[in-house]
Amino acid sequence: MSNDQQRSSPSQHRLVHYKPLSDGNCPIERMPNAILACIFGFVLCHPVYDWCIGRVMVVCRRWNDIAMHTPQLWTDIAVDEARRASDISLYLERSARLPIYIYVKNGTQTTFENLVRCSSRIKELYCFFNKSSDLSCLGALHDPAPVLESLSIHFDNYSTDATDAPRDVAANPAIPSTIFNHQAPNLRKLTLNPFVPTLGCNLTHLRLECQNGTTWNMNRFMTLLQANPSLEELHMFDASPAPVSQFSGFVDLPKLRVWSLGCHDCTELSRILQCVGIPSTAQLIISDLEEAGSSISDSFPQDISKLRNLGVLTDVHITVESGMIKVLALPTNGTAALRFTTCGSLSYFVHTSQNIGKILSVAHLTHLSISTGVDSAFWFRPTQRELDEARDASLWEAMFSQVAPRKLRHMET
Template sequence: IHTLPNELLTLIFEAGSVLTYPSLVEPKSPFVLITVKKVSSFMNTVMHVCHRWRQVAIHTPALWTTLHISRSRKALDNLPSVKDFRNPMPWVTEHLMRSQCLPLDISLDCRHISIKSVFNQLIPESHRWRSLVIIIPSVQDLPNALSSLKKIPAPALETLEITSLKYHDSIAPNLSSFRDGLSPNLSHIRLNRVSLSWLAFPLKGLTTLDLRFVIWPTFSHLADMLSGSPNLQNLILHIDNTAAKLLDRRDRAAISIPSLRSLEIRLFSQGSPTICPFLQIFSIPALESLTLREVTSSDWCRILVYFRV
């Protein structure tokens, strides 16, 4: 392998740089504290093979486009002073420089870092952001996490994911609308345990909306949100008990999503709510794939009625 020319090594490294990483968080229940997964990047692997690979990797911009920004509790406790907590992270600056002009995929675990300091490093490169994942300890930390991003253009941003590690008790902080017209290419949104109310709808380019145990709006508010997303093709709803009351359709017309191709519904219920009312919320004539997770046997009997020809 030491006989491979640098040009071929570079091509191999570039191919490895596009490997997909598993999601850092996966909420399986609305109440259990989410654990953030540790992910080792392909870049870290090749940097530790040998001196030559390290030198080639340093000069391969594609290897430096993924930034998992976090700090362990132990590293936080070992900082000499508060000033060091607020200082820029040198390795982040290094990644931004070595990635040159390529699109950036960024994840922020906000628990033990200075959000303001990190965004001061990232915002000058906001035109390169391709995906942004923000992990906060609780929903009450969301205003602080988003305050630095007001009116910051991110024209290349395609994916936005925000997760609260703790359950929210359906209490949302007051937030003004966010990303209104600043991310015209935003097509994929995933929200875990946070509110929809701060997100600026309509989102005309939205194709995938993934909502897991969020702070739900009312039925009318949800209908207004989705009516402005004519290209929505994939909808994932992981629902808890609070949604059963807030999303009650009653005698109102179903929410029309004519472009929807895929729908997934998972009901985490403590008590009597069933999944059947949620099937009646939407009018989805183009649906091709329906996934119902953790459905009870009694629910199946009710569901089959909807599929009789």
């Protein structure tokens, strides 16, 4: 190649003198590390045959250097039935000593035996099992996990075959109590579906789904919250603890920012809400299951003083749209303190209008918005009488009578 040709091809000069980056920057210009890591991961999984082009990391010196000397590209490890043990070893080797993030789908005993040797480096672990999986394989994770911050274990208890009934959760193998040898001191985020938590202390994020096992009750729920007073986010979906006789437990969560409750009936919601105290800055997000003759107030305990966020509300928006009844309540700073949604009938809306003053300090309202725009999206077609009742302004007289006229600056109906 002539000197002129060399000068006209500066990119070739850069390739010859390429040196792998070690500071975490993108080794390929305008190529995010996340995308580059996916490329290497997919290529690694693809079989190499004698008659085909070699893997991308042996195409040229530059790609080989990137693959061999950029450890941040190898910290996310996706493992399923097809992943070979040699691939896992390669990930562990090339990621050097960096913390790793592992995603396991339908893992087996062999899978977790291969992963246990890196327990000291696991920062996040996500496990997804189908209904035929043997969960005892988690027992292979018996070594401490000193840097583990997030753990998610999801068990799909339902089959795509409508004729196949779900397995009884109570009969399933429990998550081994010896997982990580009870030594995960930095664990802060825990998601379990559908198992009762047996580990976790000083959590900041907790998500519980489908906790319908026979041992999940209010006493276990209180013990769990008392062990985690620094919770910032608590998400519960179909996770209502069973009642116990003569229960009087209570726990305060002063740092809670978000508490979401989904797929519970009003009795379950009231039982859960009465035993937890939350700060005035917390967001309470509720999606309940409507019961005949009930209203929003039935989902709350009689004493709501410990739900301190309900005492600072100034703006209330109540809407009926697309078959949903929604209540949005905000304090002065504009951050939603209460989001309540139910897929209910107009009778629920009428009862709510009559009883909402039981849970909202309407005397402090400065903005009130009520929308009864009913459409055909309701689950069942309302009668004309129900429509007239929902649109009758007299329903709101009880609320209006409690609002100080000098404070209410804006009202829409």
